[in-house]
Amino acid sequence: MPFRFVDEISTADVAFEAWGATLEELFISAAAALLRTMTAAPEQVMRRVELTFRMEHEELDLLLLSFLQELIFCKDAGRLLLHADRVQIMERERVFQLEALVSGEQIDAGRHCLLVDVKAVTLHRLQLQFENGLWKAVVVLDV
Secondary structure, eight states, X not given: OXXXXXXXXXXXXXXXXXXXXXXXXXXXHHXXXXXXXXXXXXXXXXXXXXXXXXXXXXXXXXXXXXXXXXXXXXXXXXXXXXXXXXXXXXEETTEEEEEEEEEEEEOOTTTOOBOOOXXXXXSTTOEEEEETTEEEEEEEEEO
16 A cells, blocks of 8 residues: 555654655545554445545645545544545645545444544644655644
């Protein structure tokens, strides 16, 4: 997977680095890291329900934060574990617009080996940059 967990950033929270050749791949990778933080076997989360997210922000890093936070909200409010299947990001008049198709299913304790309950995405060490031909992000999750 195009992400790795980073233990040395935070001892009380969960941190990861994610990357992709495009912004869209980066956002999908970050969503995969979030899902892997919550469940030991993300591949067991079936794609039974589809949702579309639309959001915008003037800053790319805060757009990523909002996107991941929306996935966490769906987990909390709807008990949904979600994969990011498709992400499209456009820039118009210095505002980044995101449209994402996500899919998943309700938490089933009998099938999903849950690990930790992610409460939020933090601003601590949040980074998003283009470096050496890759989009890279560092994200810290409050658990």
